[in-house]
Amino acid sequence: MLRASVVVFPGSNCDRDVQVALEKITGFPVKMVWHGDASVPASDLIVLPGGFSYGDYLRCGAMAAHSPIMRDVIAKAKAGTPVLGICNGFQVLCESGLLPGVLMRNASLKFICRDVTLRVDNVETIVTKCYRKGEVVRLPIAHAEGNYFADKETLDRLEGEGRVVFRYADAAGEATPEANPNGAQRNIAGICDASGRIVGLMPHPERLFELSLGGADGRRMFESALLSAIETTV
Numbered sequence: 001m002l003r004a005s006v007v008v009f010p011g012s013n014c015d016r017d018v019q020v021a022l023e024k025i026t027g028f029p030v031k032m033v034w035h036g037d038a039s040v041p042a043s044d045l046i047v048l049p050g051g052f053s054y055g056d057y058l059r060c061g062a063m064a065a066h067s068p069i070m071r072d073v074i075a076k077a078k079a080g081t082p083v084l085g086i087c088n089g090f091q092v093l094c095e096s097g098l099l100p101g102v103l104m105r106n107a108s109l110k111f112i113c114r115d116v117t118l119r120v121d122n123v124e125t126i127v128t129k130c131y132r133k134g135e136v137v138r139l140p141i142a143h144a145e146g147n148y149f150a151d152k153e154t155l156d157r158l159e160g161e162g163r164v165v166f167r168y169a170d171a172a173g174e175a176t177p178e179a180n181p182n183g184a185q186r187n188i189a190g191i192c193d194a195s196g197r198i199v200g201l202m203p204h205p206e207r208l209f210e211l212s213l214g215g216a217d218g219r220r221m222f223e224s225a226l227l228s229a230i231e232t233t234v
């Protein structure tokens with residue numbers, strides 16, 4: 001069983017897409033939670049979806065990080081509830097301090113909307129255990145601020161602890177500068193916390209979770225979440 005909740009901020013998008021993907025894949029109903037609510041129901045997975053929360057004012061995710069619901073999301077995350085942040089959700093995780101670093105404007109200063117190829121570097125997180133290490137997958141990106149930045153010490157720590165989950169890479173799995181769409185340090189597309197229970201990534205797995213959408217490489221992220229929930233309850 002997977003009890004998943006999706007947080008909805010003013011300006012969120014793909015929140016419904018995440019709900020549909022999770023419900024179709026797992027068969028369990030997903031709760032939508034409003035940003036002004038005081039708490040999230042007991043969950044095996046909290047998703048912070050993509051979009052333009054609070055109109056992206058100040059910096060993407062900066063205002064959402066201070067919304068009423070985030071107090072409980074942060075408390076639950078610190079107590080061990082798995083959290084997945086997708087695109088704007090990743091920005092919210094960084095802005096709220098649950099993940100290190102920050103997402104800056106794309107190096108091109110342009111909004112980029114296209115598919116990218118990624119290498120899966122960590123297959124021990126709550127949303128990647130159904131992938132193979134080093135596997136190359138295709139997922140869409142759609143962002144203006146996906147340029148991951150952290151100081152050298154933080155980047156070295158993330159790499160040393162295996163906390164880079166996804167890297168922009170070419171079809172052969174090489175993390176080349178050409179494969180990097182936004183200037184992200186070390187081609188980082190997604191990272192996790194030390195436990196592998198809090199994961200943030202810029203690409204959108206819910207936009208390619210079944211073949212009718214043009215691809216299904218995102219599907220195993222949601223299958224992984226279900227598997228993680230089953231593993232922790234048995």
Ligand SMILES: NC(=O)CC[C@H](N)C(=O)O
Binds near residue numbers: 049053060144
């Ligand atoms: N797709 C998204 O979640 C967009 C995130 C954010 N608004 C940006 O442009 O960077």
